[in-house]
Amino acid sequence: MRLNLGLKFLSMIAALTLVAACETVPEDTGDSSGSGATSQASSTSGSTGSSTSGSVTNKVQPGSQEDLVLNVGDRVFFGFDKYNLTAEARSTVERQAAWLKANPSVTAxxxxxxxxxxxxxxxxxxxxxxxxxxxxxxxxLGISSSRVAAISYGKERPVALGHNDxxxxxxxxxxxTVN
Amino acid sequence: MRNTVCNFTRAGNLFLASLLLIAFSTISARANLVVDITQGNIQPLPVAVTDFYSESEVAALVGQKIADVIRADLERSGLFKPIDQDAFLQKPVDLQVVPVFSNWRKINAQGLSTGMVKALPDGQLSVDFRLWDVFSEQHLMGERLITSPTNWRRIGHKIADRIYERLTGESGYFDTRFVYVSESGPANRRVKRLAIMDQDGERHQFLTDGSNLVLTPRFSPTRQEITYLSYFNNRPRVYLLNIDTAQQEVLGEFPGMTFAPRFSPSGNQVVMSMAEKGNSDIYLMDLRTRAIKRLTKHPGIDTAPSFSPDGAKITFESDRGGRQQLYVMNADGTNPRRISFGRGNYGTPVWSPRGDLIAFTKLTGGQFSIGVMRTDGSQERILTEGFHNEGPSWAPNGRVLIFFRQILAKRKGEEDKVRLWSIDLTGYNEREVISPRDGSDPAWSPLIPE
Structure with a gap:
């Protein structure tokens, strides 16, 4: 039951990720801000989007966290007690790698x-x-290990506050997270 | 008559002000008054704890407060039922010599504690205490404690420990403290601070200011020290904190996150996990030489180590067998073997101070329970279960466990509660340990050194 719900949710996320991957220009506030669409941070950033790519680049600083969230996706998701990257997660990380290459001064x-x-x-x-x-x-994917530092927060920093799948x-x- | 004089002076310790104890009467007549604590759900023993008498009004007030501490400690243990003072037929003033036992039999008191307080010319407080077996009309024990008047709470806990020890045959645990993580704010912006309080929730104080995430504090068995995890500078590392001086230091220069620390029984070593390149293994650091020894080398998660009280073995959790389970290895890392085989996952193993049991958190069927098993994994017993119970820590006598419990809000607008709870080894006498805010990761101190 829990697994099914989880899979369902993951595929939903995956669908959102695909949308974000194809369209770098956000259409509206909610569901186009990469795989982090459900988080508070990304929906807030999403609200600054507009309908033309020109005005987005005017407002969003390239190489910023906002740029990452809006145009790439800042997060990947894992299965229960799992740490392997799913196909969707891999494609998100691939976009992140390309983005890091395009913004060589960024460390995260x-x-x-x-x-x-x-x-x-x-x-x-x-x-x-x-x-x-x-x-x-x-x-x-070619990113220097000096640019990306792993840190674990365990269960200390949830984004969703419910107690459900x-x-x-x-x-x-x-x-x-851009430093 | 035997006189023992011990000097309890501890330099540089404010709240452990110098304490002098004279056991002036340890003649213990063999009496029948014994609480059998090996059974579950026993009827609490009715005892009468009278206010400590004094001719001076000021000292009498302290005498009342000391008796309050004793009554509350005994009641909280679940083994004793202090009788309401309104029922007493003899007043403290009339109890300076031998009590009229028939008066205490009438109200069914089995044990009777009496005493006197005196303010000494040098400003110290002298506290005499006596324990009586009402039915055999025997004097069980008596002691005189001399201390600074500000130390009255500890005197109460010490006397409660003496009564507990005399009537149960087990060592006491009232003169102890908890260190824990005090929590506030919403779950996604939780502020966590180290805090310390007496075993009865009194004298609460914060040890850190909340600017850094802190987790899993553990007491030194021998010194006024705590080891814990801090996210200072966004580098999660194990730290050592001196409670008296508030000095903190990071333990070792590890390339990755260090976490899940615990002292060895000697207090001279800290065993902990280090995560490097996605793999967590267990390491031992000698606090004097700072030498580090790697104890496990396995691609699985090895964490939550806890020493056996003789220092010979370490229990820990690992998912090397596919899921999180409990293991025991020699203290040098050799011969690891799995001890838990039940359904679900097992974590946070803690070795009992008596050496015979390991307490743990068990995750099964969406429930988090607290349980105990023998050190070979046999005779698993679940003490309490629910949505989320986690992280047991033993009282120094191995009779009581403290842990934390999350209780979900029942309706909108309410907040979830994360609180400290204690439970008897028998599974009875489960109660909340009152703390000013939410709390988690409790650790029980050893008996406070005298």
């Missing part, structure tokens, strides 16, 4: 997060595995 933290359904220490270790999975793939699947994430 890669945060690994877990949902609340684990014990504190285990989740710290799991968050480290997730952050490392993203970081390793970025390095494989939807919230938990949003919280099992790897997030790129």
């Amino acid at each position: 933290s890669i945060e690994g997060h877990a949902d609340e359904r684990g014990t504190r220490e285990y989740n710290l270790a799991l968050g480290d595995r997730r952050a490392t999975a993203v970081t390793n793939y970025l390095v494989t 939807d919230a938990w699947s949003q919280n099992r994430r790897g997030v790129m």
Whole structure:
């Protein structure tokens, strides 16, 4: 039951990711801001979008967190107790790598997060595995390891506050944060 | 008659002001008054704890407060039922010699505690305490404690410990403290601070200001020190904090996150996890030489280590077998073997101070429970379960556990609660440990050194 819901949610996220991948210009506030569409931060950033790409570049500083969220996607999601990158997660990380190459002065933290359904220490270790999975793939894609630092927050920094599968699947994430 | 004089002076310690204890009467007549605490759900023993008498009004007030502390400690243990003072037929002033036992039998008091307080010319407080077996009409024990008047709470806890020890045959645990993580704010912007308080929730104080995320504080078994995880400078590392001086230092220069620290029984080593390149293993640091020894080397997550009280073994959790389970290895890292085989996941193993049990968090069927098992994994017993119970820590006598529990809001507008709870090893006497705000990651101190 939980797994099904989780998969359903993940595929929804995946669909959103695809939309974001094809259209770098946000059409509206909600669902076009990359795979982080469900987070508070990205929907806030999304509200600054407009209908022409020209005005977006005027407002969004290239290489900024906002640029990353709007045009690339700042986060990937993981299965319950998993740290492998799904196909969607890999394509997000690939866009992130391209974006880092286009913005060579940017350095970033890669945060690994877990949902609340684990014990504190285990989740710290799991968050480290997730952050490392993203970081390793970025390095494989040609990003210098000196530009991306993995950090685990375990279950300490949820973005979704509910106690249900939807919230938990949003919280099992790897997030790129521009330094 | 035997006289023992111990000097409890600890330099540089404000709230452990010098304390002098004279056991002036340890003649213990063999009596029948014994609380059998090996059974679950026993009827609490009715005891009468009278206010400590004094001719001076000021000292009498302190005498009342000390008795309040004793009554509350005994009641909270679940093993004793202090009788309402309104029922007493003898006043403290009439109890300076031998009590009229028939008066105490009438109200069904099994044990009777009496005492006197005196203000000494040098400003110190002298506290005499006696314990009586009402039915056999015997004097069980007596002590005189001399201390600074500001130390009255600890005197109360110490006397409660003496009563507990005399009537149960187990060592006491009232003169102890908790360190824990005080929490406030919404879950996505949670502020976490180290805090410390007496075992009865009194004398609460914050140890950190909340500017850095802090987790999993643990007491040193031998010194006024705490080891914990801090995100200072966005570098999650294990720190050492001296409670008396408030000095903090990072432990070691590790390339990756260090976490899940715990002291060895000698207090001279800290065992912890280090995460490097996505893999967490267990390391041991000697606090004197700062030498580091790697104890596990496995691609699985190895964390939450806890020493056996004899220092010979370490229990830890690992997902090397596919899911999070409990393991025991020798203290040098050799011969790791799995001990938990039940359904679900197991984490946060903590070795009992008595050595015979390991307490843990169990995750199964969407529930988080607190349980205990023998150190070979047999005789698993769940003490409490619910949406989220996590992180048990033992009282120094191995009879009681403290842990934290999240209770979800029942309706909109309410907040979830994350609180500290304690439970008896038997699974009975479960109660909230009152803290000013939400709290998690509690650790029980050893008995406060004298």
